[in-house]
Amino acid sequence: CAIHCKQSARFSHGSSISNTHQPEQRSSDNVILFHLGFRLPQDKSTLVQHLSSVRFVVLCGSFQRAHHIAKRFTSLKYLNHCHTDRYLLLQPLPSVLVAAHGIGTGSIDVLLHEIYNALDAAGASNWCFIRIGTCGGLGVPPGTLVFTRRALSGDLKPSLRMFVLGEQVRFPATLDSDLTNSLVSHGKAMYGSVCVHGDTLCAETFHIAQGRTDGAFVPYTEEQKLSYFRRCRSAGVVNLEMESLALAAFSSRVNVPAAVLCVVLVDRLEHETPVKQKHELGMFEERAIRLLVSYVLSHVTHA
Ligand code: R2B
Numbered sequence: 001c002a003i004h005c006k007q008s009a010r011f012s013h014g015s016s017i018s019n020t021h022q023p024e025q026r027s028s029d030n031v032i033l034f035h036l037g038f039r040l041p042q043d044k045s046t047l048v049q050h051l052s053s054v055r056f057v058v059l060c061g062s063f064q065r066a067h068h069i070a071k072r073f074t075s076l077k078y079l080n081h082c083h084t085d086r087y088l089l090l091q092p093l094p095s096v097l098v099a100a101h102g103i104g105t106g107s108i109d110v111l112l113h114e115i116y117n118a119l120d121a122a123g124a125s126n127w128c129f130i131r132i133g134t135c136g137g138l139g140v141p142p143g144t145l146v147f148t149r150r151a152l153s154g155d156l157k158p159s160l161r162m163f164v165l166g167e168q169v170r171f172p173a174t175l176d177s178d179l180t181n182s183l184v185s186h187g188k189a190m191y192g193s194v195c196v197h198g199d200t201l202c203a204e205t206f207h208i209a210q211g212r213t214d215g216a217f218v219p220y221t222e223e224q225k226l227s228y229f230r231r232c233r234s235a236g237v238v239n240l241e242m243e244s245l246a247l248a249a250f251s252s253r254v255n256v257p258a259a260v261l262c263v264v265l266v267d268r269l270e271h272e273t274p275v276k277q278k279h280e281l282g283m284f285e286e287r288a289i290r291l292l293v294s295y296v297l298s299h300v301t302h303a
Contacts (some may be wrong), residue, residue, distance in 0.1 A: 127256065138267070140239070151247070175248045
């Protein structure tokens with residue numbers, strides 16, 4: 001019958017679940033941003049007033065870094081914020097949001113949906129995501145600023161693998177090349193060859209999926225680990241982190257440009273964990289933050 005045929009039709013990626021957005025299926029009534037701690041109001045006027053002019057959504061891992069970045073745009077006194085014990089969303093300028101997404105694709109994905117829903121309801125248009133984070137390098141030294149060209153899964157594909165309604169679906173994941181190139185140019189003008197444009201391996205876990213040997217157990221040999229890292233390098237990977245793919249897949253589906261910029265804390269071809277002094281690591285992170293703030297400020301008015 002027609003219903004049965006419709007249900008069992010398969011898309012070209014081999015699943016009956018679409019890997020693109022199906023706008024007619026989306027419910028926009030009574031939306032609760034549970035993890036940010038608010039419900040979208042029926043009367044959208046306050047939301048429009050606060051969020052309709054947002055141009056940049058800056059994403060980072062921790063609450064502390066989010067506060068640190070937001071304070072570079074404004075004084076604490078003027079900082080609008082909403083938070084739960086899970087996530088934090090700050091608005092240092094009418095055009096800038098700064099949010100903390102936690103660790104991993106699962107964590108950032110929750111926040112992306114809720115921020116998108118808020119901005120969509122407020123009628124914001126012409127905005128983008130920029131993730132700023134830390135990462136391990138592959139053959140590049142600590143302090144390198146990596147701008148992600150392609151976010152890749154553990155099997156080196158530019159798509160996010162997810163089980164949806166019991167089926168494995170791969171969501172195409174593309175970062176915005178114009179936004180990335182413009183960040184790279186800005187970065188190169190500030191820091192020159194410290195800036196590298198390359199592919200990022202987005203790992204599913206911190207320890208095993210990134211070939212670490214300092215977790216509670218290790219299911220591979222040193223040789224297997226190095227051989228995987230060499231394969232990654234040959235495929236163009238210069239760094240490893242844990243969120244880029246979810247951001248790339250999400251932004252591709254909702255059609256919002258996104259870019260990822262990470263500072264290398266350790267070269268994983270040499271070490272498992274950072275060997276630099278704490279103040280040096282702080283200086284490296286500061287580099288990335290200064291670049292991001294300078295870039296955003298050069299694109300927004302301070303109203
Ligand atoms: C980089 O650092 C975090 C893990 O320590 C993770 O969020 C990432 O991508």
